[in-house]
Amino acid sequence: MALLELENVSVGYGSIQAVRQLSLTVEEGEIVTLIGANGAGKSTTLRAVSRLLKVRQGAIRFDGRDITSLPPDRVVRLGIAQGPEGRQVLALQSVQDNLELGAYVRRDREGIREDLARMYRLFPRLDERRHQLAGTLSGGEQQMLAIARALMSRPRLLLLDEPSLGLAPLIVLEIFSIIRDLNAQGVTILLVEQNAKLAMQHSARTYLLEAGQMVFSGPSSELLEDERVLRAYLGG
Amino acid sequence: MGTAQLIQNLLNGISIGSVYAIFALGYTLVFSILGIINFAHGAIFTLGAYLTYALAVGQFGINGLLSGMSLERQLPFALALLVGSVLAGAIGVLVERFAFRPLRNRGADPLLALVSSLGVALVIVNAIQYLVGAEIYTFPAGVYGELPPALMFQVSGHPVVIRTVQAIIFAVCLLILAVVGYLVRFTKFGKALRAVAENPATASLLGISVDRFILVTFFMSGFLGGTAGALVGTSFGVAGPYFGVTYGLKGLAVIVLGGLGSIPGAVLGGVVIGLSEAFVPADYGAYKEAVAFAFLFIVLLFRPQGILGRKQLQKV
């Protein structure tokens, strides 16, 4: 059974139908990439899984359980965390408060403390800036905070929306190596990326969205060789 | 003005100012979460006064549905104040549930929420009038138990008087401000509340139930409004179903003066307006109510965002 399963899901905003009849699965332990041009519906898909948007049609299942109409906080409690597009750190609270709020659904004080220390080891830049307001961090640091905060809930499934957006190439590589380490530690990851080539190199399977519809799904290696795709999405 | 008069005015101002502070804090909490002014807040102030009166005194007058009735058991004042405020908080929750949430869920214009809360205010005020009429209810002298009615001391030969009720008001408000301040600033609850205020979508991605926090906010706001009304009522009498209207407007002046959405701003604004009223000479007592607004006008000329308000922080 897949950890995450979308079945013919349609989502929209008002009269706009942003995602149509989308089906996808993410198996436990996988990294899966979701790519597509601007406006293809990638963020919309992640928002639907996190239940920020109403699903108009179809079903979303997590670990076999129907989550199609659960409120967003319940989904987090079940083990789905999202590092949203554009970071969305809580600008008016400190780095440490942001991280602690990432663990909002947890009750195990001891475990939270350990994870906090782990995040500071993983992202030493955040360690140095514990008490700084998150809004005053650099873009890259905010991105790290958004990822670390999502991890603080100890998710089984991590949704990341463009974690490399606006980052310097070296930091992008750093972030990807962290994503890989997390996955090795057992976190399943659904990754949305503009940086398609890099994302596909780091994932086994890729879905390609076009105007809200799935146009390809398969092994990333296959897509990486596809002339059409290379031209359209990788600027090759 | 002699030293004694100065001290007297300061004491009077700080006491009433502390009520303004907790009352205005009720507006501020809702404003920081929803970005709207709850116009039912003044009516909840009134309601809190009547509820506490009913629980502590329980004698109704000659008008309204409850005319001539009296409740068999009275609560000690402190307990009546607590229960009355909790009930006011519960009414606040109902206001959110039935006047605000349905509109919010339909994505209605915030202006509609404003109109809707005005409607609720009217319903509350009319219900009070229907039940207990429009007469003035005063708390009897012995309501605080065995305490003397006032404390008096001399400053350079002139008397300074602290009425017991003023001391009670100040102590209660200080306690409430300390508790709310601690909750919001230092606890997990407070951090989550501030997260909801800053960005509801992000808060819900962290597993925070936004709707539940909004309800809790309305409870706190109603509690604060109810306590404020009860305290003013016990000091000056509960002057009819419309007695919250002036305070409702004054509370608005307080939050705008202090800076919209700022908790320290609401407290500072309350104390500043309380003090400035206390220094209005007795001969000009009739203009007291205008002082808050005159003050507001002057401050806004120089600081449009209020004393402690910040200019909208850039969202990153």
Ligand SMILES: Nc1ncnc2c1ncn2[C@@H]1O[C@H](COP(=O)(O)OP(=O)(O)OP(=O)(O)O)[C@@H](O)[C@H]1O
């Ligand atoms: N809040 C909104 N209101 C109305 N339409 C929206 C909203 N958010 C997104 N859309 C529309 O839905 C479609 C899909 O948007 P989405 O954000 O999912 O794209 P995306 O694939 O994440 O693009 P990008 O790579 O630019 O982030 C777009 O046509 C967009 O204009």
Ligand SMILES: [Mg+2]
């Ligand atoms: Mg996007």
